[in-house]
Amino acid sequence: MSAVGLAMTMAVLDGAIVNVALPVMAKDLAVEPSAAIFVVNGYQIAVTAALLPLASLGDILGYRRVYLAGLAAFVAASLACALAPSLGFLIAARLAQGLGAAGVMSVNIALVRFIYPNRMIGRGVGNVALIVAVASAAGPTVAAAILSVASWPWLFLVNLPVGLLALAVASRTLPTTPRSGGRFDGLSAVLNALTFGLLIVGIDRLGDAGAHAWALAEIAGALVIGAAFVWYQVRLPAPLLPVDLLRIPAFALSMATSISAFAAQMIAYISLPFYFQDVLHLSGTRTGFLMTPWPIAIATMAPVAGRLADRYPPGLLGGIGLALMAAGIASTALLPAAPTTLDIAWRLTLCGLGFGLFQTPNNKVIITSAPRERSGGASGMQSTARLTGQSLGAALVAVVFGLTQGAGADRAVVVALWSAVALAGLGACASVLRRGPGG
CATH class of the missing domain: 1.20.1250.20 (MFS general substrate transporter like domains)
Structure with missing residues (x-):
């Protein structure tokens, strides 16, 4: 649970901690604030689009493997974010970081089911909820504290020691879970990414008064692809959705x-x-x-x-x-x-x-x-x-x-x-x- 807690803290913090630094990032990278917003949105889209495919991989390969791979990817992407020389590089690194976070988030509750005995599962789930709540509450404060003494790359560099510690603990303690032995469905993963990606982008764009037509088109596209996605999934013995x-x-x-x-x-x-x-x-x-x-x-x-x-x-x-x-x-x-x-x-x-x-x-x-x-x-x-x-x-x-x-x-x-x-x-x-x- 220490390994789960450390990784979840980083994944949740990085979903909100960057918001505070967006104006500084935009200035340092010489871009418009509106362009810098995708540093936040890109992370959210990557996490949402990858959750179900990585959860499916967890069933196939074992939750421990997906968790460790996601945590390692998150730490490596954090270093790339800190060293980003341009907005495009930073966004790409944030997308990779979101994929790593999805690896952690997609199977954390599943791991709790194998860490705690049945009579204490509620207690284990409560501990995860506590971690998420504390990390969410601490996000703006942690960001402000770091930015008061260091530049914005340190928002990502602080993940390195915590992430490496989490990897060391997780590799020794996380339980090995049963594997289904099924096959990963690439088409399902693509349809899932398109459905949730378009949906999240469309919903976010509703807040832009000049882009309502694009927002509605993206949401409509998500609904159409989503219907095809569900139609395909109901015919599979082990559906990704x-x-x-x-x-x-x-x-x-x-x-x-x-x-x-x-x-x-x-x-x-x-x-x-x-x-x-x-x-x-x-x-x-x-x-x-x-x-x-x-x-x-x-x-x-x-x-x-x-x-x-x-x-x-x-x-x-x-x-x-x-x-x-x-x-x-x-x-x-x-x-x-x-x-x-x-x-x-x-x-x-x-x-x-x-x-x-x-x-x-x-x-x-x-x-x-x-x-x-x-x-x-x-x-x-x-x-x-x-x-x-x-x-x-x-x-x-x-x-x-x-x-x-x-x-x-x-x-x-x-x-x-x-x-x-x-x-x-x-x-x-x-x-x-x-x-x-x-x-």
């Missing part, structure tokens, strides 16, 4: 719950800083401070939820958690005109406690409702649902802000937050519908 797992009600409902919850969280994460800075006229530092209770509450609740998930129905726990999160977001939308720090802090703490109570039980259902030999596919779908939900949430914020342009930032934020409440409520309903041993 685990449509066979989606026939399991608890698994399918867990996917819907996860997408809804992560979309709701992302809406709040993006819209609240606009409220704090544009409406309350607070500084960026104060804004970061006010956002901190949410991830801290997740990190506090995650291990507790893991223990509860080993004793009580995970579907019920997830439903209660998302109901608490919806209540927290709703109370935030109803903030008074001049809120105090305490007014904001207790509301975001409630959101974080609710999300933390949902996340671990939901992940446990995802991994335990699948057959043991399909743990890789289940793990890949868990990460895919998270990234898809986050992308949808970001796109919804862009759409809401565009539709409410001219009505004021406070109005736009309120509409976005009520959208998040609706999504959290939808996720709560999907969660409590789960029945059976896993749900």
Whole structure:
């Protein structure tokens, strides 16, 4: 678990840590800020497009091999990012880094299933959720700390000692898991990459007012290719896209719950800083401070939820958690005109406690409702649902802000937050519908 924790920390951190340094990168590399954004988007696209193919490889070759190869690729790509002489080179290195991160993310939950005994799987999944929450919360702070004493390449160089340590520990301790002995389907991998790549690019482009036609075309292309992808997968005995797992009600409902919850969280994460800075006229530092209770509450609740998930129905726990999160977001939308720090802090703490109570039980259902030999596919779908939900949430914020342009930032934020409440409520309903041993 130390090896899993170190690698997951780096993979999650690098998904957010670069955002803070984008203006500096653009200046140093002499490019427009709009061009530098692909340093972030390229990483996200690579991770999302590669998750399911690498999860399939994990089933075929063993999760340990995919994890070690992904971790090694991530460390090597981090060095390439730090030494990048141009934007094109940096983007290429970030794509490679995203592929390495996908190798880690695609099978981490599957490995947990083989590290912990069955009676403690909820606790293991809770530990992973804790790692993700802490890394997410620490991202901006770590970036600011590094940039205060060093240049932006050090954002990537710090991965080298941590990554090498993780490789040393992982090579000695990660369990050897059964291999299916199947064949890797290259056509499925291409269709998967096109589907999720076009979908993520199209969703991201919705936020650009001058590119709506391109965005809709890309999303339409993703839907068409995705339909062909699914049609092809249902005819395979061991599909790369685990449509066979989606026939399991608890698994399918867990996917819907996860997408809804992560979309709701992302809406709040993006819209609240606009409220704090544009409406309350607070500084960026104060804004970061006010956002901190949410991830801290997740990190506090995650291990507790893991223990509860080993004793009580995970579907019920997830439903209660998302109901608490919806209540927290709703109370935030109803903030008074001049809120105090305490007014904001207790509301975001409630959101974080609710999300933390949902996340671990939901992940446990995802991994335990699948057959043991399909743990890789289940793990890949868990990460895919998270990234898809986050992308949808970001796109919804862009759409809401565009539709409410001219009505004021406070109005736009309120509409976005009520959208998040609706999504959290939808996720709560999907969660409590789960029945059976896993749900």
